[in-house]
Structures are given as structure tokens and as C-alpha cells.
Amino acid sequence: MSLRFLVLFFLALLPLMGAAAHSDEEAAIDRGHRGKGPNWLERMMDKSEVLAKHNVGVCITDVATGEQLYGLNAERYFTPASNMKLFSLYAGLHLLGDSLPSLRYVVRHDSLVFWGTGDPTLLHGDVPSRRQFDFLENRPEKLFYCQIPCVEPFAPGWTWDDYNYYYQPERGPFPIYGHTVRFYAKAGQAKPRIAPRDFAASVEPAPPGYRSSDHVRRAVLENRFFVLPFTKNWIDETPFRTSPELLLKLLQDTLHRSVGTAPWRLRPQDSVRTLAGLPVDSLYRRMLQVSDNFLAEQLVLMCSTKLGRDSLDTNRVIRLVTKQYLQDMPDAPQWVDGSGLSRLNLVTPRTLVALLLKLHREVPEPRLLSLLAAGGGHGTLRRVYHDASGPWFWGKTGTLTNNHNVCGYLRTKKGNLLAVSFMNNNFLQDTGDIRKEMERILKEVRERM
Incomplete structure (x- = not known):
């Protein structure tokens, strides 16, 4: 086989090799956004028809160790709605x-x-x-x-x-x-x-x-x-x-x-x-x-009274808290108001989980969980996230038209406490369908993690 033939053969293969490499790179990126965690959970997310047509972000982390157990678009920004009230609490x-x-x-x-x-x-x-x-x-x-x-x-x-x-x-x-x-x-x-x-x-x-x-x-x-x-x-x-x-x-x-x-x-x-x-x-x-x-x-606004006596200024509070207490967030939140009513608020699932971890470190667990809505107990979670043994999820919902999120603490059957952020943006289905699908998936997390 002549040297010239080998050179021409190699040159002919270069585009195919490049395409394959590009395809592998895209697949790696896609896998990164699709999910990182247990195979059974990745399959549940991939096969969910309810979650297939809108933007979904999930982050699940062990509270005791700080280890992320599952992530899906956890680094992407979502409209958080009332999940922002956790920042106001902080x-x-x-x-x-x-x-x-x-x-x-x-x-x-x-x-x-x-x-x-x-x-x-x-x-x-x-x-x-x-x-x-x-x-x-x-x-x-x-x-x-x-x-x-x-x-x-x-x-x-x-x-x-x-x-x-x-x-x-x-x-x-x-x-x-x-x-x-x-x-x-x-x-x-x-x-x-x-x-x-x-x-x-x-x-x-x-x-x-x-x-x-x-x-x-x-x-x-x-x-x-x-x-x-x-x-x-x-x-x-x-x-x-x-x-x-x-x-x-x-x-x-x-x-x-x-x-x-x-x-x-x-x-x-x-x-x-x-x-x-x-x-x-x-x-x-x-x-x-x-x-x-x-x-x-x-x-x-009440927090603003602690920072000066010349005005009541929401932005002053947001600037100080972000700079002084939230510099270690994985992704800086775009924090606009106290309630989450504003669609200008943006936050990533992994940042919400990081906030949950900070709250758990700084507030005694019984007090912290007593402040939150409890599955099957009271508040916005009273009809979901519970079984015969009682509540197993404590957290905060966030709902605007076409957006529904939940973040909080999940107690597994093994007794481990997990910090969870599950975000759904830009869907056209009924919010009740989204809520049921989230509960179905998180029930499996409770059973198997």
C-alpha cells in the first residue's frame, strides 16, 4: 500500500472522526443537562411524558454530607416564584x-x-x-x-x-x-x-x-x-x-x-x-x-430598618444579604422582591439547595421544619407528600402561571434528610398534573435513596 494512498485514506477519515468526536461531545453535554445520578432516577425523568415538553431542573443533595446525589439542569436559571421567600426568611x-x-x-x-x-x-x-x-x-x-x-x-x-x-x-x-x-x-x-x-x-x-x-x-x-x-x-x-x-x-x-x-x-x-x-x-x-x-x-422592608433610618428599601437589603451572607452560592441569584411575585427573579436549583443547606446549618432542625409547610399537615403541602407514617417532606412551593416549583427537605425511608429543589417552568399542562408527577418521582426518591 503506497504512502500516498494512506495519506488520502487518512484525510478522508478526518471529517468522520471529527463528526464522531462532535457527536460524543454533544452527547456528553446532553447527559450533563439530562441527569447525573442513579440510573433508575434518570430513567424516570427521561420517560416522564408529563415533564417532556417544558424546562425542568432538579437538584438533590444529602444534608448530612453535602454530597449531590442527583442533578438535572441544576446549573440553569429558572423563575422560582415563591421559592424566593426562603431568601426573605434568610x-x-x-x-x-x-x-x-x-x-x-x-x-x-x-x-x-x-x-x-x-x-x-x-x-x-x-x-x-x-x-x-x-x-x-x-x-x-x-x-x-x-x-x-x-x-x-x-x-x-x-x-x-x-x-x-x-x-x-x-x-x-x-x-x-x-x-x-x-x-x-x-x-x-x-x-x-x-x-x-x-x-x-x-x-x-x-x-x-x-x-x-x-x-x-x-x-x-x-x-x-x-x-x-x-x-x-x-x-x-x-x-x-x-x-x-x-x-x-x-x-x-x-x-x-x-x-x-x-x-x-x-x-x-x-x-x-x-x-x-x-x-x-x-x-x-x-x-x-x-x-x-x-x-x-x-x-x-422591616429588615431595612436595621440598615438605616432614612428609608425603607428592599434593594438595600438584597444587596447587603447577597454580598455579606450569600457569596458562596453556586450561582448568584437574581433577587428582585421579597415574595417571588416578580418574574424578574431568577435562581438555579443548586443555589436553592445550597440555601437549604445553609438554613439547616444555622437553624435548629425542629424549629426550621416547624416553619415550613408539611406534607399532609398544613400549608400549601397539606394534600401531598405524606403517607400513613405522617409527613416526609417539608418545604416551600412556588407557583405562577405556567410555572410550579417545590424545594425543601425530604426524609427517606432510611432516615436520611435530603435537600431537594424541583423546578418546572414554561409548561402548558394543568399545574395539578405537574404536582402529581413531582410527588410520584419524589416518592421513589424517598423509597430508594
Whole structure:
């Protein structure tokens, strides 16, 4: 065989060798994104028809050893929805101490000047507190409220037409009644009962031809509430538009005493005091278990009071916590708000797992698990992730239209505790189908890992 023939033969093989190498490289990359872990789990994920047409990311890590047991697109960014509340929890744990800062005030001669810290519990329907009420009601001084600079009522990336729904009240420095109006309808009655009663004059029957699938619709830019005809009992919450003027009216009507206004200005001689509010866990537990967006947003604003006294600024908290406490995350989160309502939030499954590991190291396990929703027990996981022995998953769900995620702690049959992040973005199926498939797969993880 001539040398010339060998050279030509080798040159002819080069494209095929290159294609094969390229194919092997693509396959390696594909395997890396598809899954790294037990073969049985990889097969379950590969063969799942429910998960086949949307973006899926999973990370499973042993809490005791820190070893990653399975990863699927764990390094890719997803829209986390309410999984972001775990970041807000982490901020609160590092900045707030044992109790909520309820309000701040200074005494100037015969006057008490007070302002908000973001504490959402004043006359809140689910986490009610009378600390501020009793304090202001019983002070002998004249009362003057001043409006501390605060973030906008809606965060970047929130859906504007969700303004009418209970899960998106406006943020603010001095919330009252959870920034919502509650409606209690009873069959046979012409009008629902309303709390607070201050809004009764702003409620009217929906005009003829008014169409809506909701019980109550508020006008977009004003506090006018239209009640649709009803024949059954129901309870509904609708956010109201906030303003310093409305807050002042509600405070005066509630306290039954005059409250004036004062400009926002601190003097060098002012001795600023903080009124302690409820224990922090009472807010953390409600925020995490039922995924309360309003409490999460206000939590981050309360954290802001620990970083300065000139404003309430969500971004300030995010910058500090990210820089000071989360530098060791595998992938830096894009963290925009406290609740996860914003679609601008982005995080990877392995970063959520890293946060779960940090929380477990820093918070005693019984306390940590008691704050989270529990499978078959309470909160957003009450109907899933349990068996005859009780709950085996404790965590946080995250749901927006076309997105559903869960992250938390899974106890295996062997007794091992695993940190899990399971993320689903951009699907068109019913969320219930996604939820059932996640539970089916995680049940096998519980049985076999």
C-alpha cells in the first residue's frame, strides 16, 4: 500500500472522526443537562411524558454530607416564584432578631412623632397584633405620623392586572388591615359584611352587564368596589389603594383620637426608639406555610430598618444579604422582591439547595421544619407528600402561571434528610398534573435513596 494512498485514506477519515468526536461531545453535554445520578432516577425523568415538553431542573443533595446525589439542569436559571421567600426568611434570620420592629418614634416635648417600619401585623386578619394600637392609644402625648420614604407599592416585574387579588396587596411603610378589605357574603343577604367598615360607602353592586368571574372587583385607580350578584356564602379579600391620607383616616377612626402629620425629618438630638412587636416566628410561619406574599414583602422592608433610618428599601437589603451572607452560592441569584411575585427573579436549583443547606446549618432542625409547610399537615403541602407514617417532606412551593416549583427537605425511608429543589417552568399542562408527577418521582426518591 503506497504512502500516498494512506495519506488520502487518512484525510478522508478526518471529517468522520471529527463528526464522531462532535457527536460524543454533544452527547456528553446532553447527559450533563439530562441527569447525573442513579440510573433508575434518570430513567424516570427521561420517560416522564408529563415533564417532556417544558424546562425542568432538579437538584438533590444529602444534608448530612453535602454530597449531590442527583442533578438535572441544576446549573440553569429558572423563575422560582415563591421559592424566593426562603431568601426573605434568610434575611430576616440574620437581621431582625427575636421580635418584629413594630414602629419607630421620638418624643418631642408634649408630642410623639412616629413612623412605620413595615410591620404588617396591625389589625391584620391572619397575623393580628395590637402592639401598635395599644401603644398609640395609651400614650399621653399628642400623636403625629410622618411618612418615611419607602419603595413603590408594586415591585418591578409584578403583574399589573393582579391588583384586584388578595395575593398582591400594595407594599407600604405602615400597613393596616393587611392593606385589604374583607367581604363576608351570606346567601339571602343583599350585601356582604365588610371589614373595615370605613370602606362601606365605597362598595356598590356591580352595574347591569358587568362581567367578571370574581366576587368583587375594585376600580383600577381608586377605592371603588363592585360586588357581583351572589347566591352562596363566600369570604373574599380585595386590596385597597394606599395613601398617607387614607392611613391617617383609618388610624384616627380606629384609635378614636386625633393623629396629626409631621414632615419626615430627624434632628440630631432625637432619641429614636423602636417598639418591639410579635415574635418573628409568628410571621415566618404564616409567610412560608400559606405562601403569604404581603408578609414576605413587608418582612424585607422591616429588615431595612436595621440598615438605616432614612428609608425603607428592599434593594438595600438584597444587596447587603447577597454580598455579606450569600457569596458562596453556586450561582448568584437574581433577587428582585421579597415574595417571588416578580418574574424578574431568577435562581438555579443548586443555589436553592445550597440555601437549604445553609438554613439547616444555622437553624435548629425542629424549629426550621416547624416553619415550613408539611406534607399532609398544613400549608400549601397539606394534600401531598405524606403517607400513613405522617409527613416526609417539608418545604416551600412556588407557583405562577405556567410555572410550579417545590424545594425543601425530604426524609427517606432510611432516615436520611435530603435537600431537594424541583423546578418546572414554561409548561402548558394543568399545574395539578405537574404536582402529581413531582410527588410520584419524589416518592421513589424517598423509597430508594
